[in-house]
Amino acid sequence: MGKIVGFGCLGVLGLFILLGIVVAVVGGDAGDTTSKPPVASQPAGGESAPASKVPEKKVAVAVVAKKAAFKKSIIAQGGAYTTVSVTVTNNSSKPINVNPLYFAITDANGAKYAAELGADENQIATVELAPGENVTGAVTGKGTFTAKSVTYTDGLIGDSVRADVS
Template sequence: MKLTAEPAEFSKSVLADGSDYTSVRVTVANDGDDEVSVNPLYFTITDTGGTKHTVELGVDEEQIDTVDLAPGENISGTVTGKGTFTPQYVTYTDGLLGDPVRVDVS
């Protein structure tokens, strides 16, 4: 699996309250031989101060979908944390037992 992350504009959905949010656009590419599960809950965003932010579901119109990627497939979308911060890296962990994959936001 290959993961990339870049800063993104927050696209407020109807589920977002009046809070500030920070979004990161992630792309997950399945470059392996097995299916890869993608779910917004599998991501966390760590800011430049070292604080880990869990993903707020449904607040960004561009949120990454929950899908299973076959080998060769890829998907892009945003993961969004509550508050205004500078994202340093995104961590993806497949379910509870998967090995975490970390990528810098660039």
């Protein structure tokens, strides 16, 4: 009986070790999607800088955010709202999901605002983007504030991509 219990525990331990190795191998190529490529500066004297020989890495999901006017929907409750127009582009080889719940707006003071569902008539759609596709729509936060950036999270707990609001 002791051997059966011992081998059973050893099997469970081996399974966890194997699972850890698989996760490390599969997740090892994940990079920081919030970093920006380096920008070449122009030297003094008006001369142009030589072109970099390092190819620019294309991000899997690109997010562009711009200030936008709030267009109140019939669902919006009283009060003030701040809206940002967001475009999400799928540059990966796999489909991605876009959902208003996957966005958060950060203001100039660092406070985060969750997206208010149905507040703006132009709310970003809930869609699956095939490779190469993009979608544009509004992401709205409750209250009046100066939007500094928008964060898109691939799924509720996936990788995040941040874009400054222009």
